[in-house]
Amino acid sequence: MKRLPLLLLLAASAAAAQVSSSDPRPSPMPAPRGEVMYSCPGGMDFASSFSDDGDQATLRMPGQPDIDLSRVSAGSGFAYSDSYYELRGRGREVTLTAAGRSMRCHAAGRPGDPPRTYEGGGLTVTLFPDGTFRLREKRDGSTDPLLDLGEWAQEVEGGVRLVLRGGAGSRRAFREIGTDKLVADDGSELAQAATPDPIDGRFRLSGMYRDAQDGGLFAPCLVGRTYGVAPGGAEPELEKAWVDATPSRETSLYVEIIGGFDGNNSVTVDRFLGLKRGGACPALASRGSALRDTEWRLVELDGERPAFEDWRRRPLMRLDDLGKFTASTGCNTMGGDYVLDPAGLRFTPGPMTMMACAPAEMAIEKRFLAALDAIRTAQISGTTLDLIDAAGKRRMRLEARGS
The missing domain is CATH 2.40.128.270 (Lipocalin)
Structure with a gap:
């Protein structure tokens, strides 16, 4: 049953991506390590967690069960398969295939790099290596800062910009000066901090939730990746609402919460705001391939x-x-x-x-x-x-x- 949603995703992407045949010249390359977010045509993103020994890749898509693939031989690059799905790639680019349908995707962010924090003018931005960001901004006349999160990417439109897309369709663009400074379109500057700031705080989050054997899974609409849900707080209330509303343990439902992120990069639930059986996340803006390392x-x-x-x-x-x-x-x-x-x-x-x-x-x-x-x-x-x-x-x- 887990195969149909991905097959439909690939079918919907077929018109947006033309997939080239692979080059048969051998050029062995190691597989990535850790979790890598991949961006695909039409804003259809997925994550792949690669084992430390490189023998297994686990595909994760918002609202869908995990898919485990084993490494197979590849004439060049790396390849994983379970005889139905295949993930094949070189460097930052991969092709995901199911039932003969394929889409080409690219790694978001900077996999393997540490988080980077920039500060200036009351604004703090942390860029995470999976292509997501968190933001804290002081507001005049308020003791509570504005908190936001979303996706970041280097976009090439004539020149290059670092673009943040967060809540309510907000978009912020910066020029990168060297490796330690960002300059916003209004001329304000942010300098890189000596240590990363995880930007702890309470965010209003909407996304797709389901319970799993080892705990809840939550995919916030703004970031296109799935997080584990930490026990405690209002998590039992969230789980009960989901159990009461769904006929299947593999079904993800749209929920709204007030929560944050703990030290294990899991979502914490402070307040459960509601559940909508027919709710869904809007499509994320499609991100282009990285100019560099492609x-x-x-x-x-x-x-x-x-x-x-x-x-x-x-x-x-x-x-x-x-x-x-x-x-x-x-x-x-x-x-x-x-x-x-x-x-x-x-x-x-x-x-x-x-x-x-x-x-x-x-x-x-x-x-x-x-x-x-x-x-x-x-x-x-x-x-x-x-x-x-x-x-x-x-x-x-x-x-x-x-x-």
Whole structure:
């Protein structure tokens, strides 16, 4: 019974994502560690918890039972399967498949990094590595601060912005200055704190709740991930309301609570506000693939879709977190530097191999290098990256590699 909801999710996503075949060239990569949030087309997110030994992945989706997958051999990257579901990926990009339907997703946030807190002007923001944030803001004339939570992402629209989307559709955007400062659109600055602040407090939370064998599970609408519910407080009242309202232990129902987060990252329930049998969370805004640490493969060059006799020689590009990029032109490989800031994106090519290739491949290489030199801005939409020149012309379109 657990398979139908995910199959419907994949079917709904089919129109929003075109999934490429995997590149058969072997390039072994380790599986992620810990819990990673993945963002998918249409705002359909899920989490995957990877075991310390890398042998198992557990898929978690708001309101659905957990799905355990075992690691299987993969020609490149990593792969997990239970003969019905398959999770296959490289780096930050994965493809999730069920019953022949697939969707390509990408890791949210910065998996493996510690939380980061920024403070300034009465505002405190903590960014968690799973792509969620919590916020505390002092308000004039009130002793009670404003508390908010939601999702954060680096969005590329010409230049790069750190964007927070929280309650009531609120959106805050910042420029990142180095690694220790955020500058808001109004010019106010936030400096990175020496130690992370978990931002303890009482939040008004709505989301999907169900009881499980080892305790309650709650998926707040604003963050797209599932938390355990800590015992105590008003948790028994919440559980009783759910038991009285549901005919099945696998059914999740919409609830509203006042609560917070404890040291184990579980949700605590101070007050149970209500339950709605027909309630549901609104869809979250879709987050684009991360520009950095993603392998981008060329699909369009100067308005044309080049044809390749061997599609494995299609040009590709990867940007790291240190201002360096590597690329294949389809013939030769190269490296260099890039600058990504609020003004846009600019590449400075470095050394390149000097192999001789077929005339068609050499022609594509020449056009690829000319386009790369002209890039001034970028735009990411889902798993598509557009690279644009100073005149506003799209010189390249690339797709994130998902498997």
